[in-house]
Amino acid sequence: MISTEQLNLLWLDASQDEALLRALRDCLDTLHRSAPYQHWLKAGSREPFALSSTEGMPGVERLEQAGLVQQGRLEVKVNRIGDRLFLTDGPWVSHLMRVFPDPDEALLLLDHARERGLVEWADWVIDPSAGCGHTPIGFPGRARRISCDVNARAVLYASLNARLNQLGPGQFVALLNDMNQGLPPVLELDGNVLFFANVPFAPSARRGDLALNSAGGSTGADLQVASFQLVRRFQREYQVPVRACFLTWTVGSMERDEWEVPQLCRDIFAGQRVEWALVDHDYDGPELPNPTPIADALRHLASSQYTVAPGASGVQQAYAELTQRLVSQGHTHVAYGMLDLNMS
Numbered sequence: 001m002i003s004t005e006q007l008n009l010l011w012l013d014a015s016q017d018e019a020l021l022r023a024l025r026d027c028l029d030t031l032h033r034s035a036p037y038q039h040w041l042k043a044g045s046r047e048p049f050a051l052s053s054t055e056g057m058p059g060v061e062r063l064e065q066a067g068l069v070q071q072g073r074l075e076v077k078v079n080r081i082g083d084r085l086f087l088t089d090g091p092w093v094s095h096l097m098r099v100f101p102d103p104d105e106a107l108l109l110l111d112h113a114r115e116r117g118l119v120e121w122a123d124w125v126i127d128p129s130a131g132c133g134h135t136p137i138g139f140p141g142r143a144r145r146i147s148c149d150v151n152a153r154a155v156l157y158a159s160l161n162a163r164l165n166q167l168g169p170g171q172f173v174a175l176l177n178d179m180n181q182g183l184p185p186v187l188e189l190d191g192n193v194l195f196f197a198n199v200p201f202a203p204s205a206r207r208g209d210l211a212l213n214s215a216g217g218s219t220g221a222d223l224q225v226a227s228f229q230l231v232r233r234f235q236r237e238y239q240v241p242v243r244a245c246f247l248t249w250t251v252g253s254m255e256r257d258e259w260e261v262p263q264l265c266r267d268i269f270a271g272q273r274v275e276w277a278l279v280d281h282d283y284d285g286p287e288l289p290n291p292t293p294i295a296d297a298l299r300h301l302a303s304s305q306y307t308v309a310p311g312a313s314g315v316q317q318a319y320a321e322l323t324q325r326l327v328s329q330g331h332t333h334v335a336y337g338m339l340d341l342n343m344s
Contacts, residue, residue: 001093002075006067007156013066014163024066025164027059028085032078045101046305047092048073079103081110081138084165088132088157091305099132099154100213101305105198105247106134108279112245112338113139113194121243121344123191128179128230129199129223131213133158136196137165137172143194144170146187148177151212180226182233192344195231195244199223201261202249202306203298203326203334205318214306218322219251219331224261228268231341241344247279248339251331254291260331265339273342281336291335298323298334 014021031037036053051060051072063069068076068087077090081103089099113119119141126146127136131154136145145167147158158174177184179199200223204215216223227246235242252259262276278290288296301307302319309315 001089001095002067002070004097004153004156007153007160010066010068011156011160011163014160020062020066021163023059023062025085027057027062028078028087028164030057030059031063031074032080032085037078045077045090048075048090050074077101079134081106081134082140084138084161086132086134086137086157086161087164088134089153094308096208096212096308097151097153098211098213099151099157100134103134103138104281106138108281108338109135109196109198109245109247110138110140112340113196116243116245116340118194118243118245121192122194124189124193125196126183126193126234127196127198128177128183128227129197130154130158130174133161133174135198137161137167139196145172146183147172147174148179148183149174150176150178152176154213179223179230182230189238190240192241192243193234193238195227195234195242195246195341197224197227197231197244198247199227201247202301203251203322205298205302205315205322209308209315209318210306211308216249219260219326220249220334221251221261221264224248224250225264225268228265232268235343242341243344244339244341246339246341248276248337250335250337251294251326252291252333252335253330254333254335259335259337262337262339265341269341269343275340276337277340278335278337291333294326294331294334295323298326 040049076087079086091101122143125143128148130147133147136147155174155176162172200214201216201220202214203220204210248261250259250261298319302316
């Protein structure tokens with residue numbers, strides 16, 4: 001695991017040295033395109049990539065000097081969205097402050113924005129829980145971007161990724177920010193504002209069982225509601241046209257077609273246009289249907305990459321007890337979907 005201090009130093013160096021920045025990007029681009037790296041990605045990328053499989057690749061010494069390669073292993077994960085490259089933590093990092101490793105859900109949000117005609121519409125893009133910046137940096141439009149996260153490590157990754165992708169201060173800013181407190185009041189925005197929200201939404205049986213980038217409270221709704229409230233406060237304060245795309249995970253009843261998070265969204269945005277639809281996504285549980293029975297979903301979650309220590313003593317039991325509590329409250333299934341909000 002590359003330390004947060006090393007990330008900070010790398011961002012400073014890359015911000016001040018254009019030659020270093022170009023060399024890093026060229027090497028990362030070559031690495032990502034290589035057959036061994038693509039094979040590693042498709043195999044699940046659950047262990048650090050071994051540079052021995054790319055013997056002779058130019059620029060590896062530059063990655064070593066930057067601290068990204070240690071003892072012959074790549075200590076970060078390199079992702080791509082379109083022509084943009086991203087550094088982030090790998091899924092092998094077992095740490096509460098791990099930054100989310102994969103771009104799959106960012107791609108869902110960006111595809112939704114394209115389908116709704118929001119790429120050309122947006123003057124600003126704001127992501128209140130952006131991680132390494134997959135969604136705001138990967139956004140293909142002309143909009144200026146604000147990337148927020150409660151994790152300082154994520155803010156560093158996003159800042160470094162913006163530089164790697166030639167987004168300057170006038171186009172991109174990364175903020176350390178707790179969405180529960182809204183957005184900093186110093187922001188001066190006008191025009192059309194598009195929010196992307198892919199907040200931590202996995203039900204958490206106990207504090208500390210899930211990484212910070214996944215834990216969403218006992219039903220998974222806590223930070224999803226915080227993102228709704230943040231957008232609501234923002235629109236009331238700025239009085240500008242707002243659209244929002246929320247990727248959601250929700251408990252509820254499939255028989256009654258009643259889902260907790262979409263209903264909370266409708267309540268908060270009463271009178272506004274809110275649409276919710278299931279999303280096909282087999283990223284981490286391809287064998288599970290959508291919606292899926294809550295017992296199956298939480299059993300899978302307890303042993304998934306989202307836990308800090310998969311298989312640790314007590315985790316399975318804690319999730320079994322959480323399942324019983326949720327079922328007693330009338331929740332039978334978990335559903336994965338997209339909420340689209342239109343306040344324009």
